[in-house]
Amino acid sequence: MATFVDRYPDEAAVVKACLTVSFTALAIGAFFGLVQALHRTDYFRFISSVDYYTVLTGHGVLLALVFTIFFLVGLFTWAVVQSLERPMPDIRLTWAWFGLTTTGAVFAAVAILAGLIPSIDMSADVLYTFYAPLQAHPLFYIGLAMFIVGTWLAGADWFLAYRDWRGDNPDERIPLQTFMVLTTMLMWYLSTLGVAVSVVVFLIPWSFGLVETVNPLLTRTLFWYFGHPVVYFWLMPAYLMWYTVLPKLAGGRLFSDPLARVVFVLFLLLSTPVGIHHQYLDPGIAEGFKFIAMTNTMFLLLPSLLTAFTVVASVEHGARQRGGKGYIKWLGALPWRDPAFTGMALAGAMFAAGGFSGMINAGMNINYLIHNTLWVPGHFHLTVGTAVALTMMAGSYWLVPQLTGKRLYSRPIGLLQVVMWFVGMVFMSNAMHRAGLVGIPRRTAEPQYQSFDFNAVIGTVGELQAQIALGGTLLFLSVVLFVFNILLSAIEDPIENPVDDSLPAPLSGASGSPRVLDDLRLWTAIAVVLVILAYTLPLASIVGDAGWFGNVPGVPVWVSANVEALGDLLREVVA
């Protein structure tokens, strides 16, 4: 049977374009990661500690937003088309959102990278979180806004495809992959409202000088209103692959379709009303609201724990289909030579470890000890940096041949690559967690301070630095291998059936689940109510303290005469 590119050549072209942007961002972002790992551990320095923050901003934005989300929009387009078994309703709309998201990403990247070139009067080293009143160049905020609107249009495109399908299939259950895409996008619409309001209403006018002041706690809270759900936005494509692709690679099929739906509904309900857990140590937010965010966060463990069960059960089923026996010995029957399988399986294992350190972060009171220390990047390099990124890279070894009709250039290199990522992350992330416990901060360019030393509880701080530098180097080399393997695959000759792209039906199918699970309106309404409960009062109190536009002037990380002139022009237009 023909593969995806033969059946849907137009859609395959868009997905390929998405992955191209995604992997380009990955390559640049990974290089920045290497620069950071060597700079802040003092092993090799060729930039100034001031430029470190430009590199750090680039690393965060290019990897956490551009790499992950472009992979997501590509994967989701593939998933909708192949699970609804029909092309996109209007491919021009599909290209339009691709164009808008890409332009936005390029704008933000230009604003950041210009910071490295002194002759260009532009910079945006405000880090991934862009907390006001540190002020970036307007192009950075405009790029972010365009990027987000682009993802909204992508979601609209998938909903239109679903509506067309529903017209022809009024009584069928939503195909699982499309169900996952739609619930994820509903969560995304709900959660990006916060960052969109922050950027469009407050930060863009303020960066042009149209309003003088900002309310830092308000924009920070609106950021985290989006900043935690975005974590699940990264994670959902990985979940989609763990549920629908990994069991097949293991030699079996998904264990339970209904439970997979329950998990995605839980993410829709609980992802957004938790952002305040990033603000446990913020003044101006009452303890009660922090407690609500904490309980919601803890209940958000449930879908991940359910996923651990279902995915492991599905993989075990696959192993037994392949002749695996015993309580533990079945693990040996799995296809460990397949980089797509091994990469995803290792990613899942690291996600379990990241889940445990995440429980510490979520614990309102023990959070005091690790807040803003290296523990935090240690944690999210396990979740987004491994569970998500490694699943995306490993999944590409299976996905890309369907989009190109060409075989993967080298499976052994792929295998080396995913194992190298795993090993690199074991070194880097465990050292970061331990460094955080002794109080070493995150987001700083220097390994030590003038007037005090850090005391490692076990081992030495020097050993922790060495592990971070070694791990960072292995991770960078792993990305180099990945990018070359994909590039070389792209110039292979097309072959018949480059990969087995069929997905078997689940053991327990959708028919066994209650129909109410497919009632997206109901779940969206409940999600909105939960958000209103969690956010109305704290936001009202923050606005009550300092007003919508606050009383804190901007502190530019960029200086420009041109932008002031542009601001004057805009003021005239508005007046």
Next chain:
Amino acid sequence: MEIHAYEKLWLGAALLLIVGFIATVSYGAIGAGVEMIDDEGGTVDPQALDEHPQFSEPGVYQSGPNEYEVYVIARQFAFQPGTGEPIRVPADSTVTFHVTSADVIHGFEVVGTNANTMAVPGQISTFTVEVEGPKEYGLLCNEYCGSAHHAMEGTMKVVPEDEFNASATAGGA
């Protein structure tokens, strides 16, 4: 909906774990008295800190027997007090910190302890810690605050009680 036997068991164990976590945090807040930084510190005009009764002269104030109030301003790229001169508090006392920022968002972390807060312009972070025997602690900003963020540091000295009385000036540090 069909839920398999092992799935039910796992679901029950997962819910138990979650409820257990919430219970330990609740116990920490109510039983052990670990209070969160909240909105009790109130607000302040970050552009008029020099008119504030305490932040105009940040430092250590005695507020009762063995009880002290410490007012700290974080600004690019120093703590006042903390950087130019150490924060000095007497051993075996109860110390309440009031931390604010004069410009951007900073962090205030006493290294290796759970004395840790964000310093947000316009807001005052208030939290109370029990300090023990004499010891010197590092102090650092743990939120990126601009080009020299990595240089923003200080010290906090817990000194013997008699030494504190000898060195502290009235009303300040």
